[in-house]
Amino acid sequence: MQAPSVVSAKDLCLSYQTNDGAVHALADVNLDIRRGEFVSFIGPSGCGKTTFLRVIADLERKTSGDIAVNGMTPDEARKARAYGYVFQAPALYPWRTIEKNIALPLEIMGYPKHEQKKRIAGALDLVELTGFDKKFPWQLSGGMQQRASIARALAFDADLLLMDEPFGALDEIVRDHLNAALLKLWARTNKTICFVTHSIPEAVYLSTKIVVMSPRPGRVTDVIDSTLPNERPLDIRETPEFLEIAHRVREGLRAGHSYE
């Protein structure tokens, strides 16, 4: 039996109205994301990856077509607190400590104090920021701030995690570590993850499904179901199977560019 649908887009279009006319950010996107999938979105700058995540999160409204999140409208899903969102840049409140930043959504949801503390400690451990809970964001490096904002989305523990290039600004060693940690978390929790990246190896390493997009207008040019096992040590990236999928993603990206 197929897992239930978490995100379902049918002929989804979104145009931004600007002074220079309409920008067609998404054109006829058809996509079905099921519970427990790890879906990466990859494509050149401006192909609509962020816009697609923002439509799921009800931060942008579709122009036409349909989009359902957990079988609801994005507005209903947002009110039901369907997702955690990690933005490209860490969006932390400068007047709150790291601990208090992570606590904010938990406070809003009414978690008791001891449960908040447990979740904050677990999330900080996962992103290797244990001991930094009493620091303010400006006392941390950019990479550490981004890890703190990931911890905030993890502590919230929504079934759907929307991550917009969360590791883009981090060095490769930290990125490797967080990739492996994220996979472990995903396997343990059966979360559904939508993950935007510019990195082909990162997309292939993490995903059960890779969505290749192309710009002007933003559309889906290929959807690749991964043949890799769910258990993935980092050195799986040197296997022929991994390289074959990476090759297909690269070809998809090239094809998307060729009409320009």
Ligand SMILES: Nc1ncnc2c1ncn2[C@@H]1O[C@H](COP(=O)(O)OP(=O)(O)OP(=O)(O)O)[C@@H](O)[C@H]1O
């Ligand atoms: N608020 C807005 N108003 C007008 N145009 C916008 C707005 N937001 C995005 N766009 C345009 O829509 C298109 C898609 O943008 P989007 O940010 O979704 O792309 P992206 O694939 O996430 O890019 P990147 O990889 O650089 O983050 C781009 O042409 C962008 O300039």
